[in-house]
Amino acid sequence: TQLLEQSPQFLSIQEGENLTVYCNSSSVFSSLQWYRQEPGEGPVLLVTVVTGGEVKKLKRLTFQFGDARKDSSLHITAAQPGDTGLYLCAGPDMNRDDKIIFGKGTRLHILP
């Protein structure tokens, strides 16, 4: 079974600190997506990474796709309370690439 494992499950840090969360698998993914979900809402796409070793930046967020395309990381610089939320990684199932599976997420809480 193809799984996406995210770590840590929970992270609570002070405003202004830096942090990194991880998405790992034993399987190769053709691409990975990162979503953020706020309470009472559906997930919203942040970024898609496609090429092994790819780095994408979205303001203070930096996303990296592992060289082997089995893992990805999200680094947040100078975290702000508005970054609070559930961060989910997702990728296409190996047998059906239009079927998208999700990790369990990292719940991030930024303390003001």
Added chain:
Amino acid sequence: DTGVSQDPRHKITKRGQNVTFRCDPISEHNRLYWYRQTLGQGPEFLTYFQNEAQLEKSRLLSDRFSAERPKGSFSTLEIQRTEQGDSAMYLCASSQGLGNSPLHFGNGTRLTVT
């Protein structure tokens, strides 16, 4: 683009009752997905459609669950004889179904079975 809408937002039902949820995807999107999410977990795949064709249904789903997308536009998810373990957020998403098209999610239907 009015986004993906789901109805109702909340549903409270007694164990054993049937419930039906509706999802209206973004109009030009041909793919529609249903996920279930429990507290603190990521979305769990339930089923998905390409236009009106149901492509796959999760093996985790019992026969009490059924989904339809009769005209390739809106979709319904029905749960028969609800159980307390069905309590969750049910999320619908749509996409253009091209390459790495992102999923656009609705805000979900929260089901509570008492």
